[in-house]
Amino acid sequence: MLLYDGPSSGNCYKVRLLLHELDIPFERVEVDVMRPRNRMELLADKNPALRVPVLQLDDGRCLAESDAILWYLADGTPFLPEDAFERAQVLQWMFFEQYNHEPYIAVVRHRALVGDLDAHADTEQRRQRGYVALDAMERHLERNEFFVGDGYSIADIALYAYTHVAEEGGFDLSRYPATGRWLARVSSRPGHIAITA
Amino acid sequence: MLLYDGPSSGNCYKVRLLLHELDIPFERVEVDVMRPRNRMELLADKNPALRVPVLQLDDGRCLAESDAILWYLADGTPFLPEDAFERAQVLQWMFFEQYNHEPYIAVVRHRALVGDLDAHADTEQRRQRGYVALDAMERHLERNEFFVGDGYSIADIALYAYTHVAEEGGFDLSRYPATGRWLARVSSRPGHIAITA
Numbered sequence: 001m002l003l004y005d006g007p008s009s010g011n012c013y014k015v016r017l018l019l020h021e022l023d024i025p026f027e028r029v030e031v032d033v034m035r036p037r038n039r040m041e042l043l044a045d046k047n048p049a050l051r052v053p054v055l056q057l058d059d060g061r062c063l064a065e066s067d068a069i070l071w072y073l074a075d076g077t078p079f080l081p082e083d084a085f086e087r088a089q090v091l092q093w094m095f096f097e098q099y100n101h102e103p104y105i106a107v108v109r110h111r112a113l114v115g116d117l118d119a120h121a122d123t124e125q126r127r128q129r130g131y132v133a134l135d136a137m138e139r140h141l142e143r144n145e146f147f148v149g150d151g152y153s154i155a156d157i158a159l160y161a162y163t164h165v166a167e168e169g170g171f172d173l174s175r176y177p178a179t180g181r182w183l184a185r186v187s188s189r190p191g192h193i194a195i196t197a
Numbered sequence: 198m199l200l201y202d203g204p205s206s207g208n209c210y211k212v213r214l215l216l217h218e219l220d221i222p223f224e225r226v227e228v229d230v231m232r233p234r235n236r237m238e239l240l241a242d243k244n245p246a247l248r249v250p251v252l253q254l255d256d257g258r259c260l261a262e263s264d265a266i267l268w269y270l271a272d273g274t275p276f277l278p279e280d281a282f283e284r285a286q287v288l289q290w291m292f293f294e295q296y297n298h299e300p301y302i303a304v305v306r307h308r309a310l311v312g313d314l315d316a317h318a319d320t321e322q323r324r325q326r327g328y329v330a331l332d333a334m335e336r337h338l339e340r341n342e343f344f345v346g347d348g349y350s351i352a353d354i355a356l357y358a359y360t361h362v363a364e365e366g367g368f369d370l371s372r373y374p375a376t377g378r379w380l381a382r383v384s385s386r387p388g389h390i391a392i393t394a
Contacts, residue, residue, distance in 0.1 A: 048333035068288035091265035
């Protein structure tokens with residue numbers, strides 16, 4: 001398998017983390033996501049949204065959207081429950097992640113990493129909405145060890161990716177003790193790798 | 198089943214459309230999504246993101262996120278393919294819809310419906326990004342009758358919901374002939390209902 005990948009992207013990290021947990025070998029093709037022309041040339045026939053990650057299977061077929069890739073790789077493994085309602089709950093949290101979490105926490109972190117937090121009029125609004133997402137996670141994690149059922153699943157991987165680096169965007173995670181304990185549970189797994197790995 | 202619902206919401210319409218296609222009876226509980234206090238009181242213990250739709254099953258369990266609800270209802274029916282790769286492609290397009298389409302096309306439409314398009318600094322940027330999403334759909338539909346495989350699926354329902362009312366937000370769909378033919382294919386199905394139904 002070939003993973004079209006960006007080194008600082010949490011969305012790409014999700015896929016690498018699961019591939020590592022599943023012990024599936026893969027190669028990485030780095031895409032400089034900061035250069036739009038590069039994205040169009042490399043990704044036009046692979047992902048309609050022109051984003052990484054894209055997973056190219058050995059037969060050449062391509063799959064995009066980080067959480068769809070997680071689902072494809074995890075189905076039939078312990079990382080995705082078998083129960084129909086729990087499977088839907090995994091999707092619920094993954095859609096929450098892409099709609100209520102990533103556009104705020106990942107985008108503010110990205111702006112911090114490239115040094116243009118102040119160049120966007122909506123940075124403060126995005127920061128506030130990021131905290132709303134963290135509040136929702138904390139409420140859930142005060143009563144649950146993981147996001148779905150009683151075990152680690154791709155819902156945890158999806159939410160871990162940008163939460164564990166939220167402080168790079170200036171988010172104060174010390175307000176969220178249950179989330180902090182969950183982050184430690186995830187990062188202490190034997191199959192874990194760092195976002196920089 | 199009980200559907201916590203908003204009458205103008207395309208996300209809620211997706212679920213009603215599939216329930217109608219599947220001939221599943223349900224009751225609607227209308228949530229005035231314009232009143233935050235109402236949302237918190239009605240939805241706090243049902244959806245961490247405090248959004249509609251929420252589907253409450255007969256045993257009381259609740260499921261949120263429109264596309265997760267579609268998946269739960271469609272699995273095992275002709276509206277969700279059986280092939281593992283096609284199932285992942287359905288998710289790919291549903292995540293595309295929630296990340297690249299809804300925040301632009303649905304949000305601009307919402308602002309047009311409540312009459313405050315000009316009250317937001319980013320309306321024009323959202324309009325442009327909405328057109329980027331429509332461009333991506335058009336490229337796909339120039340070569341395909343439906344979004345995944347050769348039949349109608351919940352990927353089509355997810356993308357139909359806000360695309361077919363995009364003109365209410367001022368989007369010019371006459372630029373997109375393949376998308377226009379796909380909209381007609383969807384709306385001419387025997388099990389179809391209107392967003393106002």
